[in-house]
Amino acid sequence: MKRLLRNLLIVALALVVVLCVIYRVVLSSSTPNEELALDARVTAILEDGGCLSCHIAEPELPFYANFPVVGKLVKQDAQDGYRAYDIAPLVEALKAGVEPSVIDVAKVEKVALDKSMPMAKYYLMHWGSQMTDAKASVVAEWAREFRTEHYNDGLVGERAAEPVRPIVALPEVDARKVKLGFDLFHDTRLSVDNTVSCASCHALDTGGVDNHQYSHGVEERLGGVNAPTVYNAVYNFVQFWDGRAMTLAAQAAGPPLNPVEMASTSFDEIIAKLQADKEFVEAFNAVYPDGLTEANITNAIEEFERTLVTPNSQFDKWLLGDDAALTAEQLRGYELFKENGCATCHAGINLGGESYELMGLRRHYFAERGLELTEEDNGRYKETKQERDRHRFKTPGLRNVALTWPYYHDGTRLTMDEAVRDMARYQCDVELADAEVDAIVSFLYTLTGEYNGVLLTNDNEYGVAIVDDHH
Numbered sequence: 001m002k003r004l005l006r007n008l009l010i011v012a013l014a015l016v017v018v019l020c021v022i023y024r025v026v027l028s029s030s031t032p033n034e035e036l037a038l039d040a041r042v043t044a045i046l047e048d049g050g051c052l053s054c055h056i057a058e059p060e061l062p063f064y065a066n067f068p069v070v071g072k073l074v075k076q077d078a079q080d081g082y083r084a085y086d087i088a089p090l091v092e093a094l095k096a097g098v099e100p101s102v103i104d105v106a107k108v109e110k111v112a113l114d115k116s117m118p119m120a121k122y123y124l125m126h127w128g129s130q131m132t133d134a135k136a137s138v139v140a141e142w143a144r145e146f147r148t149e150h151y152n153d154g155l156v157g158e159r160a161a162e163p164v165r166p167i168v169a170l171p172e173v174d175a176r177k178v179k180l181g182f183d184l185f186h187d188t189r190l191s192v193d194n195t196v197s198c199a200s201c202h203a204l205d206t207g208g209v210d211n212h213q214y215s216h217g218v219e220e221r222l223g224g225v226n227a228p229t230v231y232n233a234v235y236n237f238v239q240f241w242d243g244r245a246m247t248l249a250a251q252a253a254g255p256p257l258n259p260v261e262m263a264s265t266s267f268d269e270i271i272a273k274l275q276a277d278k279e280f281v282e283a284f285n286a287v288y289p290d291g292l293t294e295a296n297i298t299n300a301i302e303e304f305e306r307t308l309v310t311p312n313s314q315f316d317k318w319l320l321g322d323d324a325a326l327t328a329e330q331l332r333g334y335e336l337f338k339e340n341g342c343a344t345c346h347a348g349i350n351l352g353g354e355s356y357e358l359m360g361l362r363r364h365y366f367a368e369r370g371l372e373l374t375e376e377d378n379g380r381y382k383e384t385k386q387e388r389d390r391h392r393f394k395t396p397g398l399r400n401v402a403l404t405w406p407y408y409h410d411g412t413r414l415t416m417d418e419a420v421r422d423m424a425r426y427q428c429d430v431e432l433a434d435a436e437v438d439a440i441v442s443f444l445y446t447l448t449g450e451y452n453g454v455l456l457t458n459d460n461e462y463g464v465a466i467v468d469d470h471h
């Protein structure tokens with residue numbers, strides 16, 4: 001009898017627990033009122049989802065964060081969450097009614113569709129915070145609407161929702177400035193000993209890169225970081241791995257005076273050399289009435305770089321509706337690219353270049369690399385001195401990536417296979433099967449586009465071995 005009672009009690013208790021869980025998980029996860037604007041509904045979903053408890057610098061912690069054991073776990077989650085993703089800029093943008101970053105949209109959409117956030121241990125404790133199908137579809141609708149408006153690139157049907165976007169319109173430029181910028185880009189007089197031009201490291205017929213691990217400046221001086229391509233740099237939100245230049249013009253002021261690149265001592269020195277060239281000065285003054293100045297020189301270079309865009313890749317054709325533009329393998333590669341979360345950082349027109357991301361987000365890249373840490377490895381930290389920015393880099397764009405080996409800021413990955421496999425490992429905590437790596441790489445090949453109507457190629461592709469300085 002006693003035993004029966006005890007069993008009944010256990011069953012009753014279990015029932016209560018199950019009902020509670022059902023209530024918390026299913027019934028109480030309300031979807032925001034449909035009358036609200038999409039932005040407001042998404043804001044509510046983020047607030048209800050506890051996203052702000054774990055993804056901002058100083059979250060308001062629940063009262064039990066002060067309890068032993070549990071409190072430690074809660075604090076650890078908040079710390080790990082903020083390390084992985086800072087949601088404050090998105091929430092602020094939503095509230096202020098301004099455009100959010102395309103990367104924020106991609107990241108939140110991905111965790112909503114996967115229902116990976118908030119994690120179960122959180123929503124089981126917090127009524128109504130779970131990501132339901134209904135909430136996820138609100139987020140998806142919001143992402144789609146945002147992209148349609150933001151890009152205005154004419155994508156239709158399912159493709160209107162894609163996180164990766166085609167190049168449809170070329171940036172507007174002043175042709176006369178472009179011509180001057182082209183000449184300056186190829187002008188070795190920008191360097192101290194007249195041996196190195198921008199094109200020495202960013203040649204247009206070698207994918208806009210030098211295919212070296214580290215670049216060689218004047219007197220073969222070696223830099224400490226891999227040269228990114230100049231193609232499509234106009235789509236980056238800032239320039240350089242550490243984002244220290246806000247514009248292409250500001251960027252262009254760097255290399256001429258960089259001691260391991262062009263090593264000129266001042267722009268005055270460069271201008272003095274150019275002044276001696278009567279023909280050039282005449283052409284320059286015709287476009288810039290105030291003549292040769294640092295600002296005008298870098299302005300012309302920027303104008304030229306704005307033309308370095310590469311539309312009409314196979315992938316762009318597919319996005320714009322040409323189903324035959326991709327093979328089944330390439331399409332599968334793109335699906336894997338999205339499924340594994342690559343398209344949360346490598347999103348937008350340039351498949352990157354729009355956020356700073358931690359290298360080694362999910363596994364210790366630098367500890368496992370087997371090379372000493374360098375100053376360059378600090379990434380964005382060099383600029384901000386904020387501990388959170390250590391090892392964060394501007395995500396590189398992936399257009400024409402088949403031509404821009406070796407890879408990563410440290411140039412340590414020689415092939416796309418290695419770069420992709422290790423991205424999955426360190427950024428996504430996924431070990432890809434060989435066939436999956438192959439598929440993703442075959443997709444990446446479809447990102448090679450056309451410059452001035454001609455498919456981009458790399459003259460280094462055949463013959464020249466690029467392993468000289470690889471250690």
Ligand code: HEC
Pocket residue numbers: 045046049050051052053054055077078080081082084085107108111117118119122131341344362
């Ligand atoms: C209890 C704390 C917690 C809550 C609540 C939470 N997160 Fe997270 N989130 C984390 C942690 C920890 C990670 C990192 C774990 C990992 O490596 O995936 C993470 C990872 C993420 C990432 C992945 C970052 C990337 O680049 O891959 C995104 C995006 C994200 N969360 C968004 C959200 C959103 C949106 C919500 C609300 C719906 C939310 N999180 C709620 C703790 C939390």
Ligand code: HEC
Pocket residue numbers: 185190196197198199200201202215216217218223225226227228229230233236238239240241242248251252253255256260261262301
């Ligand atoms: C000696 C080789 C070398 C020369 C010469 C050189 N660069 Fe670079 N360039 C690099 C390297 C290396 C980086 C990456 C540096 C960093 O991020 O700190 C870079 C970065 C850039 C970037 C940023 C791209 C991105 O995705 O962040 C642009 C744009 C660029 N260079 C244009 C130019 C222009 C314009 C000139 C001439 C005024 C020039 N470069 C001269 C090697 C060179």
Ligand code: HEC
Pocket residue numbers: 337340341342343344345346357358359361393394395396397398401404406407408409410416419420423424427428440
């Ligand atoms: C959390 C953000 C993030 C995710 C997720 C991510 N990447 Fe990256 N990716 C980066 C950053 C940052 C770099 C630069 C790392 C460095 O230089 O040390 C990079 C570099 C690359 C490069 C080399 C580009 C170059 O020019 O050097 C390739 C290729 C690449 N990623 C592909 C992928 C693929 C494929 C996936 C998915 C399996 C992926 N990435 C997932 C942020 C991310």
